Amino acid sequence: MTQPQPIPDTQWSRWEVFKQDAPNRPWQAVGSVHAGDPDHALLTARNVFARRPSAVSLWTVRESDILTATPEELETRPEVQDTPGEAGTYHLGLKRTHKRSMTFVDLVGTLEASGPGDALRQAREAHPDALTWLVFPESGVVRTDDDPGTVESWFAPAKDKTYKQQQYYGVIGKHVGELKREGKMPGRVNEEPHVGDHKVYDHPHDKAPKVQR
């Protein structure tokens, strides 16, 4: 019997994407992309995360340059704070709430550290209540430049576009809204999944209490 060969990892690197919605707003982690190199990562990030909602700046950071930890992780593995790496300026991100579904971490500033572990230790001291700390070196950031040409072709088009729900796009004939106003729509057209009278899932933004069993 032959031993199974290990399957080589052919995935491109993962890059975390940070988006700034408007000047003077924090960069926020919005998700990740896979890409072969920094330029590709940035272009892909724009396609995936900044085509509709408005943005003014995008950063991508290679996932392997990012060190994260939760309070629980630091308790069980305190040696994370000894993670070695280059000394210099580190960006600090914090996850402070579970409530938001689209953005996970806000970047809150920079600090000088002797390495990523040290940056994490400082982050914990300065923000003891965070749910997660995230640090990465300034040298790892790939940014969109802020020259007018980039801003105009990467971010300006999105400002003219309103985000529309799927049902907006009637293909031929009248838009659903028009038919509704004319009283031609039988019943609801966009019912949420339900069983009997109960929704089958709860949305984190819902105010209503869960159904009692």
Added chain:
Amino acid sequence: MTLSGQPSAVSSQQGTLTPQLQAVLIRKLTALADDEIILAHRGGEWTGHAPILEEDIALANIAQDELGHATLYLDLRRALDGSDADQLAFFRNAGEFTNVRLVELPKGDWAFTMLRQFLFDAYEALWLDAARGSTYAPLAEVAAKAVREERFHLQHTALWVERLALGTEESRRRTQNALDELWPHVAQLFAPVPGEAELVAAGIVPDLGEVRARWEGFVVPHLTGKCGLLLPLTLADAAEGRDVHTEHLAPLLAEMQGVARQHANAEVW
């Protein structure tokens, strides 16, 4: 996807055109829109099939942008003759479409797709850049709006062509094959529609010769210098007009128009 937009404010401009210029402008706007519609369909064929999820999203975005540009052109046309964009897109036959043959070729592999999109994006970005100076204000406005997206498309596809050409032996071979196949078709991008010289003389549309010079100044160094590809020594394919198509357009339209034609009177679906 509907191409009908909101009534635009351009109708006040049509009084400034002679009937002759108006007829040629309608022909030109339709040709511009047809290129975008057909290319968008080919791009859309990758949805769910692109090499990685991120590129699936990216190409779908690009295809949607191209369809948006078609909408812009057809809105300009409607202001001139009251035509309906959906009727034009979904109820004309292959013989009535006036797209260039470059955009109707089957989608091929990823190298073919990225290279075709690169060649077209460069043409479109430079044409739009020049069209921002149109004496026909509605077209100048549309060009100023669309050129922004097109510059980004061009960055994306130029990056992909470079990486495929300089990637592995196989990706290089595929990219060169794509160039060999596509290159004979590019000349048609710069062939005017009948009567276009009058539009150029009136400053309504850019001179395609000048656009081509800028296009070659950008595309050729990228392909040969940066990417190390060999330009094929092929003759131009512009002699036949935009009413002559390959055998690939009719099946594409059958797919694209199928639902609309089966449910021509549908009010909602």
